[in-house]
C-alpha cells in the first residue's frame with residue numbers, strides 16, 4: 001500500500017483514498033483525494049483530474065460532487081487535488097480570491113508568491129507523475145475537468161498539454177482571466193502586470209493561438225444561468241466565440257435556474273464523466 005495514504009473508505013465497491021505528500025514544486029505538504037473504481041483491482045484504469053474553484057480544498061469535490069457511483073460504473077479514477085499550497089510559511093491574501101485556496105493553476109514568477117505558488121507545474125508534472133507511479137492508472141488515458149477557477153485550470157492545462165490530456169470539460173469556468181476581475185487580480189499578482197505574460201493562462205487566447213493545431217476532441221462546458229458570477233467573471237460567450245473562430249467543437253449547455261454551487265455540479269456530473277469515458281476509451 002502506498003505510504004501517501006492517510007485515509008481510506010470503500011465507496012461503490014471502489015476505494016476512496018485521502019493522500020498527503022511533501023511537494024518539491026510547491027515546497028509544502030499537499031493533500032489530494034483519489035477515487036479508484038473496482039476495475040482498478042484488475043489493472044490500470046483511465047484517470048480524470050478534477051480542479052476545484054476558489055476557497056476549495058480537496059474535500060469539496062470529494063464530499064459534494066456525487067461523482068463516485070458513475071465513476072465506479074464507468075471504471076474511471078478521479079484525482080482531486082487541493083487548490084493551492086498552504087501553511088504558515090506560505091504567502092496569503094485577505095481576499096478569498098488570491099493566495100491560499102486560490103492558486104489559479106499558474107506558476108508564479110512574482111514575490112511573495114513564487115516560492116510556493118507553482119500549481120501549474122504541480123498538477124501537470126509532479127502530482128501526475130506521482131499518481132502514475134503509485135496507483136493503477138493508465139498514463140495514455142488522462143482527462144481533466146474542473147469548476148470556475150478550476151474550469152479555467154482544466155481548459156488551459158488541456159490546451160497546453162494535448163499530448164498528455166485527451167479529454168476536457170468544465171462547469172462554470174472562468175474562460176478568460178484577461179477579461180474579468182478575478183483574473184486581473186490573480187494574474188497581476190502571480191505573474192506580474194505585463195499582460196503579454198497572461199496570454200499563456202487564458203483559454204480564449206490559447207485556443208486562438210493554437211488554431212489549426214488543435215486536438216479535435218469535443219469540449220463540454222455546463223453553465224448555470226442563475227450563477228451570480230456569470231456576467232462579471234465567467235463570460236462563456238467569449239470561449240464560444242473563440243472556439244467558433246478556429247472550428248473547435250464545443251458543447252456549451254446553458255441551464256436555466258442553476259447557480260454556481262455543487263448542487264449544479266452534481267446535477268450534471270454524470271454527463272461529464274460519460275464525456276471523459278467516451279473519449280478516453
Ligand SMILES: N[C@@H](CCC(=O)N[C@@H](CS)C(=O)NCC(=O)O)C(=O)O
Pocket residue numbers: 052053054055056060064096147148149260261262
Ligand atoms: N463567496 C464564496 C465565493 C467562492 C466560491 O463560490 N467558491 C466556489 C468555487 S468559485 C466553491 O466551489 N465554493 C465551495 C463550495 O461550494 O463547496 C465563498 O467565499 O465561498
